[in-house]
Amino acid sequence: MRAVTIHGPRDVRVEDRPDPELRAPGDAIVRVRVACVCGSDLWTYRGIRSVPPGRPIGHELVGVVERVGTGVSSVRPGQTVIAPFCLSDGTCQECRAGFPSSCEDGSFWASEDSDGELLDGAQGEYVRVPLADRNLVAVPEDADDALLPDLLTLSDVLCTGYHAAVSAGVGPGTRVVVVGDGAVGLSAVLSARILGAPRIVAMSRHRDRADLAREFGATDVLPQRGEEAVPALRALLDGERAEAALECVGTQESMDEAIGLVRGGGRVGFVGVPAGGSVIPVRRLFDTNVTIGGGMAPVLTDLPLLLPLVLSGRIHPGRVFTASFPLERAADAYAAMDRREVIKSLLVVS
């Protein structure tokens, strides 16, 4: 099969890789229809995170089940399925509590599982899905192909933005500020709207992203950053700060900023993959009573709540894909996103 691999900084290729085979009774083979490039893939692309040369890459996909092992009962060949960005066992304490992304025996696409087996990357023609009954969510048969980009966001980015909002306790009484205007930040804006936030302030300096933020439900756009951001937010909110901040970047600066933008006793929901060794000083939380929650999104927990909104057309989270590329042009998909020419790159595989 053809699959995307990464050989070093800015060296993305599409190469032949072995077709995946069923290895265990719980496995399924899925033919990928759409995949995409994640902000965290750009970390590898930019050399901030290094992986062995030639690794497959990608962790978001919607596809069609090709074959299933003898132990699979919840999906069958021909069904369209969404795969969450991380795999879980469904039996550990964390999975049972609804936090599959903290599964004690979890694994990630394009990484080794607990048996040392390298899993396929999502940016390729096929993937083997371990524990398919657990790790695939079937889409109703009558779903239109036009929904594929929207459905793909349920694999990661929409659920990630939603997790930020849930972790910050967003509801009808919460004024929200969103730090980060990438696809995750925009998904967080949309999620805050879904959860009923009356005021959603998107921090953005880019016209295309600010426009999409407004389309997704932002009531205000704040271009200021750093020291200027708090007074600018207060000017919008009758002299006050927000009840919740959604941190969707992952740097020390963005976390510091998020904490400063909420009132004492407020909440920060964070989902930005932490870059470097960012830390939270305990003293700052102690003095402000700000609660910090978040992390890797529990896709399997939230996907069932969000899927009907996509299927009914109430939300269009796939609008974050502002450019589409065939699999063979994956290098262009990365480069365009790296240069911020597109918000998020869609890969059409089959």
Next chain:
Amino acid sequence: MRAVTIHGPRDVRVEDRPDPELRAPGDAIVRVRVACVCGSDLWTYRGIRSVPPGRPIGHELVGVVERVGTGVSSVRPGQTVIAPFCLSDGTCQECRAGFPSSCEDGSFWASEDSDGELLDGAQGEYVRVPLADRNLVAVPEDADDALLPDLLTLSDVLCTGYHAAVSAGVGPGTRVVVVGDGAVGLSAVLSARILGAPRIVAMSRHRDRADLAREFGATDVLPQRGEEAVPALRALLDGERAEAALECVGTQESMDEAIGLVRGGGRVGFVGVPAGGSVIPVRRLFDTNVTIGGGMAPVLTDLPLLLPLVLSGRIHPGRVFTASFPLERAADAYAAMDRREVIKSLLVVS
């Protein structure tokens, strides 16, 4: 008046200080009946935190109103009152949201207020209470003097333990582990019981504290620490970790330990005054989905919920006072607590 002052490490004295006077219409003068030594006072006592020599000290008190300014309407002379450990204005965004300890114009006993005026310490015969309508809570007239130690815990330590439990979302479905067996940790145990936790594991190696923890509702006592603590906790909890950890110490080690003792997606409620520059690595929260909340307790918010439990005798939080000293023997009260001969020292003032 006579009042406790601190002149340097382990140099606590009882000295003459000026009687406080009404300065503003909202002020009240309170004659202190009981005060006590806080674990955070020991930081000053041990020289970990330094203050100008001769400073008054103490921030927990129950007393009787002596005089009130012309603007005071909610308390009157002769009433027994509890003062929270920090003072707040009642008007800012934080106060209105129920987080007076993060008040934008707040101040502390024995520290300068926002006008630069040094407030009295609670360990003395009298205190001036600014904004007395806000910062004093009256006790019903028929309350027995025998309740004074229990009532005094509502000034800080019980509310602080309770804040740890609330911040960690403790309820009937939560198995709780409490890090720290000082008066705050023991109050956290009691608070977890109040909130209905079915399993409360107190971490302690001291017989007297472990006994009181059990009296307060601990179902288990865990002597292990550090690397041995997690497997020991799992052995108690059917191989699992707790849903909530209450961090009641304030060191880097205790915070690290608390995070490690909860399952992925669990919560840490912390109230230990942070010693040194302790930090939380964002990556650790990201990977575990553990939520961190807490800080300085919002006494005015929680006191009304806890006061009836004290008045009815349902709880006896004053059991943390294992020794009592007259004001003039304050130095002994500090020394006994410093040497861990007592859990918490009561000062009987008048």
